[in-house]
Amino acid sequence: MSFPFAALIELLPVLEQEASENDGDAVFPRDGMARLRRLGAFSAPLPHASGGYGYGTEPAGALPLLRLLRLVGQGSLALGRLLEGHVNAIRLVARYGTDAQMQQVAADVRNGALFGIWVTEGVEPVRFHDDGAAIVLHGEKLFASGALHVTRPLITARAPNGDTRMMLVRRDDPRSASPSIGGISGMRGAGTGRCDFTGMVLTPDALIGLPGDYMRQPEFSAGAWRGIAVALGGIDRLVDLLRLQLADRSRDANPHQRVRMGMALIARETASLWARKAALVAEGHGSDPGDVAATVNLARIATERAGLDVIELVQRGLGLSAFVKSNVVERIQRDLATYLRQPAPDETLVEAAGWFTHRDLPQPEGDA
Structure with a gap:
């Protein structure tokens, strides 16, 4: 099947x-x-x-x-x-x-x-004490997608000795979570909020892996390709809506609009090619770990740039109608702009560019 x-x-x-x-x-x-x-x-x-x-x-x-x-x-x-x-x-x-x-x-x-993954710390970062029989948590996580609905969040927590551990929390009671982080403009349907883990008691089998595994490369950076794939879907939809709405208004023959449409298609296909490359490199075998991390990071920046370019082209192409709430474009561009706000883009680009300054990008099997 x-x-x-x-x-x-x-x-x-x-x-x-x-x-x-x-x-x-x-x-x-x-x-x-x-x-x-x-x-x-x-x-x-x-x-x-x-x-x-x-x-x-x-x-x-x-x-x-x-x-x-x-x-x-x-x-x-x-x-x-x-x-x-x-x-x-x-x-x-x-x-x-x-x-x-x-x-x-x-x-x-x-x-x-x-399931979900919540790693952004609140004012009180999540810490834990493990006495061998039970694990007691203290602290909160912010920007927790599905805060009231995720029943098995995988979180990071700091041990008394400073080690960071992953743990999978069985959470069938959502009362420890609040549904809002305060008026976020996009991705509102994701139910992003905060969760207070203070006083929660887990059994030792909640611990996943060894100290430091969450930050271990290339997995830490490589996983970003999956977010790239979702963002690419939003880019797809905006490009299609630009094409359809220009045609509906009989503005698709305007040469300036055709330039915008062409640039939007180029941006989408650029993001698509980078997403495919990142997926193949991240999930394949034999690539150098540094190559994996740097390739996915370049793909992340390329997709961000493509998404921002498409948003601008849609807004310029459709004019004020792109800002009218009854137009689905208005919501999607808010959602996409919010989704693209991933941490440390400048650092990500500098590190990836530095890595490939003296070596070629990998060419995974299945990539032209």
Whole structure:
């Protein structure tokens, strides 16, 4: 069996409509989540042996996962963010956890659990004390996507000796979370908020991997390719809407509009090529770890630039109508601009450029 991509494509208008209806009041996309779950999107990252497709956990799943995340991003960037976080958490357990932990993850996914990854610290960073019998947490996480809905967040926490550890929290009671971080303008449907873990008690098997695993390269940087895939879906949709709305207004023959359309297509295809390269390098075998991290970081910057260029071209091409809330373009460009705000872009570019100053970019198998 293979993932039902045709059914997902048919579902995209429904996901987009829900995203627009939910935006004003920042309502969580429950219906879209349920529909994606029925298609198997949330079990897709499980290894084949656990009943999944290996998307994100097996090398052959790289390009199918790219397609899945890109399509979901076309329908709803908020849903794409939630799915990407779910995949990310499962990937980290598969890479650094034990067989027993991965089996539990698979069982939880089959029972409807939503995974996520929350690492941004609040005023009180998350710390823990482990006495060998129990782990006690203290502190909070910010910018937690799906704060009231993720039931299995993978978080980072600092030990008394300064080590950073990953741990998977079983969280069936959302009362420790608040749904808002204070008026964020885009990605409102992702339910981004904060979560206070103070006083939460975990068993020792919640610890995933060894000290420092979360920051270990190339995995730490390589995982960004999945976010790139979601952002690419938003770029796709804006380019398509520019084309359609110009045609509807009989402005598509204007030479200046054709220049904008051409530049938007170039930006989209540039991002697409970088996303494919990043996926193949990150999920393949044999690449130097530095090559992997630097390639994905360049792809991240290329996608950010493409997205910002497309937003500007859409705004200039459609004029004030791109800022009217009844036009779906208005929401999507807010969502995409917010989604593209990833940390340390300047540092990322400088490090990646420095790495490849004296060596060639890798050419993975399957990349022209």
